Amino acid sequence: MDDADITEWIDGDLDPAGHARFQERLRDPALAREFLRALHFEAALRVTAQARSHRLVIRSTPDDSISAQYDRLRRPFSLALRNPRFRFIAAAALLALFTLAWVAVAIVAEPRPVVARLVADAGTVTAAGRIVMVGGGRDLAAGDSIILEADAKATLRYADGTRIGFGACSQVTLGDEDAENLGKCLRFSCGELRAEVAPQPPAQPLRIISPRCEITVLGTRLAVASGATEQVQVDHGRIRVVRLADRSAAELIAGEQVDVTASGALAVTSTAPGPTDEPPPVSGLRLWLDADRGVEANTAGRISQWRDRSGQHLDLTQSNVASQPYRVDRAVAGHAAVSFDANDDHLRCLAPWPEFVSYTVAVALRPTSFGQWSQNFGSGWGSFVFHGDGQGGIYAGVGDVAGARFTPADLPSVRLSRNTWHWCVITYEQRSGRGDFSIDGRQVGSKPMPHPRSWGTFRVGRQEQGRGISMGGFAGDVQEILVYDRVLTEDERGILDRRFRVRLELAP
Structure with a gap:
């Protein structure tokens, strides 16, 4: 992270895409500390340059995010970075502020609870913003994202034995398990996945939320393919599929599948070879x-x-x-x-x-x-x-x-x-x-x-x-x-x- 990047952020010159990239870089604790030091340095120089009284207060609590501290320190100009001679004048102020900033970052950067571990099986796999080497793994928390390139495969492993395998071009985000005490949650944007789900507590099913539907799983083996039409197949057990657009629902058992389209009936069909049972007459x-x-x-x-x-x-x-x-x-x-x-x-x-x-x-x-x-x-x-x-x-x-x-x-x-x-x-x-x-x-x-x-x-x-x-x-x-x-x-x-x-x- 160089001075030009920080200057554009302080001056408000970043477009939305640039701002998003900048925020993503701040996930790195080292870069976050560097940025916070620069902001405090800017504030100290502003005090000297403008020759007026200015009191800077840094509050750090477990609920206080680094982003909130950035917002309190942000100003519409970047005097320090445009005028290097002021840097020596504010050295004493910087030393004190640096100590406070270090404490703030240490508190904010407390590790989040691990939800599951991702293992890269092949190709290029990115988890929580970092590439995972093939054969290696990375612990993930709620809110972390997983991205697989065209040549990639990966497996998400939960402590209870649940295994979810992702295919090429898959994108998924781990949901917040603690938010509503609803159990495991995956937000599946695209690609393919196969899941072998250990028995879940009755009130805490695994939920897989795709762009078109929500799948509730108590313990089963299933596959999901997301695209123009989303297809859900069940190898063992039973699941419930709800289309998000109109809340239409279908229950699937072993050997059945459903194609979730934008509208129309959710038609459950058999995936098993051999004879299948005909639906009963519905008139009357x-x-x-x-x-x-x-x-x-x-x-x-x-x-x-x-x-x-x-x-x-x-x-x-x-x-x-x-x-x-x-x-x-x-x-x-x-x-x-x-x-x-x-x-x-x-x-x-x-x-x-x-x-x-x-x-x-x-x-x-x-x-x-x-x-x-x-x-x-x-x-x-x-x-x-x-x-x-x-x-x-x-x-x-x-x-x-x-x-x-x-x-x-x-x-x-x-x-x-x-x-x-x-x-x-x-x-x-x-x-x-x-x-x-x-x-x-x-x-x-x-x-x-x-x-x-x-x-x-x-x-x-x-x-x-x-x-x-x-x-x-x-x-x-x-x-x-x-x-x-x-x-x-x-x-x-x-x-x-x-x-x-x-x-x-x-x-x-």
């Missing part, structure tokens, strides 16, 4: 419970809410921890499930239930034990209920008497198998007054049923039958439940069958 969809997405669980896996994906906001909740079911990751073919015990586990919809008469109800379930009123879900007899019996037989449909619902006598060939995945589809058509029952893609029953009453609510697990009487539980796992306000067409039923076969890894 009133409730969609998918164990892969929308399940809110605590650190022990207890579920307090199962969010409805249909857009109707008919979420199922349970505030009593003792009655909350569990989430089971990768329960079948990489998909999650919600697991209920045979006693008091249950989730219930508290929102007003929509009015409709005709319906299609589809469920993917795995019984773990059998008993009277096991595998319970629905709204109550007279509208819709599904449950099993002690031998794996099924009761399902509308009525609260045998003739108004399917019973094991109506379905003699149907038995649920313990610890085996099944999917069942139950329909009721208002115009014909008939109900149909299918299991594992086969229609096995059809009979007339009475007009159902209003559903009122929806529940999975222990059912309340009025007057404080509870009946049964679920005793098993649920992967997905769909409820429509109409009878699906044959083609739409085929879509559901193909979807469940892939999801449950069942042979066609």
Whole structure:
């Protein structure tokens, strides 16, 4: 740093770009001390040259930045640097001021807490304004930036084992972990990264903020490519992606990806080879419970809410921890499930239930034990209920008497198998007054049923039958439940069958 640079700064002659470069150079403690000495020297000479009383006060506290001291000392001219003969006159004043300046810099330059360590794997890598040699590393604090040239690769390592690898032409800044106690944060400007994230505290997820979206990670392996379209892929675990422009959100699980464009739907697609499950029909969809997405669980896996994906906001909740079911990751073919015990586990919809008469109800379930009123879900007899019996037989449909619902006598060939995945589809058509029952893609029953009453609510697990009487539980796992306000067409039923076969890894 030479006298000309300092003179231009004092005179205010630097343009914005020059000012930014000057400030960047001041990150070097040695140059900062040199600059501060020059400013104090200027102030002392000004006292002599102008022959007037002037008291210079330097305050130094942990919150007092070097930049603040510069601003207090700055003047619209640079007498000292333009007139060297005054330098000898102010020598005594400079000696005292230099001592104070040294103390100020020492206090301001206290080291910041280390957040992570960057290791350069190849090419030219700059971290916190300095080049990191290949094979070498540099400790980084919140606010430090990382820049990779076209030939570069680098790895950011956190103390908990989290590893984030950056590809060519990547630029990233470490966020402030302490600002809101939100956990690790990266602001990813461009390039590519791959992350292997150790399990994070529930309230402190890793956040990756790109120009278009914010990615929340609790523990997983993922990849992000930032450009005209940002692509996010998940190798393992689950993440939530929120587009910053309109707060549209998508949840991804292992083997899925999403392209984040400037607008339009966030379409989640599969990255895995082989067959993929088709999305379900959406026309008339009133409730969609998918164990892969929308399940809110605590650190022990207890579920307090199962969010409805249909857009109707008919979420199922349970505030009593003792009655909350569990989430089971990768329960079948990489998909999650919600697991209920045979006693008091249950989730219930508290929102007003929509009015409709005709319906299609589809469920993917795995019984773990059998008993009277096991595998319970629905709204109550007279509208819709599904449950099993002690031998794996099924009761399902509308009525609260045998003739108004399917019973094991109506379905003699149907038995649920313990610890085996099944999917069942139950329909009721208002115009014909008939109900149909299918299991594992086969229609096995059809009979007339009475007009159902209003559903009122929806529940999975222990059912309340009025007057404080509870009946049964679920005793098993649920992967997905769909409820429509109409009878699906044959083609739409085929879509559901193909979807469940892939999801449950069942042979066609």
